[in-house]
Amino acid sequence: MTLLALQRDFRDWLHVGEDRQAACFPPSARPGLAVYQNNFRGQIAACLGESFPVTRSWLGGEAFHKAIVVHAERTPPSSWTLDAYPCDFPHTLGRLYPDDREVAELAWLELALAEAFVAADAVPISADALACIDWEHAVLELAPSLQIQPISTNAPAIWSALAGETSPPAAEQLTEPAALLIWRQGERSRFRTTDRAEADALSLIRSGSSFGALCTGLAEASDGDLATAAAASWLAQWITDELIIGTKGETTCTA
């Protein structure tokens, strides 16, 4: 037997774990095979349990465990890091609970907070640099940790309650389309809910549009003064949140 054939048999035993796969090995190997399979299943369950404590609390231990079993069968780990395994779990939850969309959104929020925690480092733009920006032409660079996700339920409120160990609100559908922003400020992951207009503006900025082009687009779509006021308000919030880490383009200051 080649090493490749042996490793395929071993993989099938770990993933499927039935007698047919175990039959590829001599009977004397059964106790050892059981140890490896137990380790494999234990690692997956521990990884997902530790990655989604709030979702687990919301769903209940039994339902969460069933979701783990379904996910493990459909999606065996593939990355070199176990930290990547939770990435597809919100999708699995979305399929398992199509009528309870807060479940997948809760899981996504937990996943995004963990990813922001280890995202690439970036220094927020300084006050001096802000003073020199030519806002008409500046293209803003956003923090690499920023993630933007449309949401349709009150999952953030549920997360905040459960994380704070208080009684969570009942799940609700939002009346207006909304979005969730997640990023890291210093060494803390943060999130806030916003409307789709700000989320779309941030997506536009991240795609490379200048701040001037954003303002022009807003003015064309609605009342000019209101648009300018909205853009100014967002910008102030982005600076406060340390979402802006630099600009591309000329500055108004001379050296």
Next chain:
Amino acid sequence: MNTDDLITSLSSGVTPVSRSAVGWRLAAGVIVGAAASTLLIIATLGFRPDLWLAMHGSTLWMKWGYTISLAVAAIYATARLARPEPGGLRRLWLIAVPVLGLAAIGVNELINTPRADWLAMWLGQTWDKCPWLVLILAMPIFIGLLWSFRRLAPTRLRAAGAVAGSGAAERTRTKFRWVSSPAMRTIKMHLPQFGGFGLGLRKPHYAAFLDGQVGVDFVEVISENFMVDGGQPRRILRQVREHYPVALHGVSMSVGSADGVDDAYLARLRTLVDEVEPLFVSDHLCWTRIEGFNSHDLLPLPYDEDTLNIVVANVCRAQDALGRAMLIENPSSYVAFGHSEMTEWEFLDALCQRSGCGLLLDVNNVYVSGRNHGFDALAYLDGVPASRVRQVHLAGHSQGEDLLIDTHDRPVCASVWELYAHVLPRLGPIATMIERDDDIPLLEELLDELDVARGIAGAALRKAA
């Protein structure tokens, strides 16, 4: 017939010789000989499996540059000696530049290497085969150059023959780089000796290590926990590194995978290695991944020639990607394969010899595997290649239903301490650490356990002396 008539009769009917005739003749000899030599290499040795990765590293190009510079100089000398009046060969002193440069690097490496490792470093892993292979594979080019000389007019025959042979050898060595990683690899394969005592860096103890006041000589971290883009983990590692030497210990390289090691993984690990400048970089003799499936467990290997070839190729590839030698750790295992052809320590010995890697000897794993598979742990420790061991792990284990399980969740047991004391005289002062990954106790408790290791090591080494 007077002299003028003689010259006239000799020169009449002689077709003019092109100024580039010598060059064309030599080029034909070299190209045909090189083609034959290349075919011979492909037919007998094949290309090295990690060629593509090696081409992305500096080592291969440094070796290639060295040999090609000698080959160019030798062929230049051949062209000069191919004429009746070779003219000045004074520029040939340029040949000495790459030789002296390499010698300087070699001397510097030797100065920074323990005397006991000098011979191994000087000879490399292929000293007994390389010279003969180069000699045989250079023959076609040598014959090609001699064929060129037959139509030319060398008058300094010994010198012409010598430089033709030299040119052929260097051309062959240039190509030889593509099929193997011979002698010069040893320059980068030096493994430092370090005789301190350390602990694994675990979350409950971060604050103490950040202060730099913990009484350890080094810390070991799980590489994968820090192979992230940024954030707190990287900042903590940078700060800890300011106070302590750091060993990077991995669990996901999968040097036993039949489908090779993961380039993306190696690239991330290299980034961390460059930032941390670790004391050691280690991983396990196991496989974790195959064809896109990752078990995240240290799975066992059969110890046969097929596996050895795969592990050697994977370790060499990893070492080239990381730009340094690695340590490979013996794992705890729960399944042994009937078709194994050698013991684990014989396998590790062969792996060290063929890849240039060192060993991380986990004494607890020797005990656990010995109990699980019925081999003698003392025979293992007596058989392991002591000169390649650079680090020792000590840990606790648990009794499972049928087997001992390497749980790292309790203190080191008495039997493992005895094995540690047994092997120390063979190893000498050696970097030793306590591994605890679960049920992590107070730091003071681990430091007390590390003091036990210090005491045993001191006593064992005094006794051996």
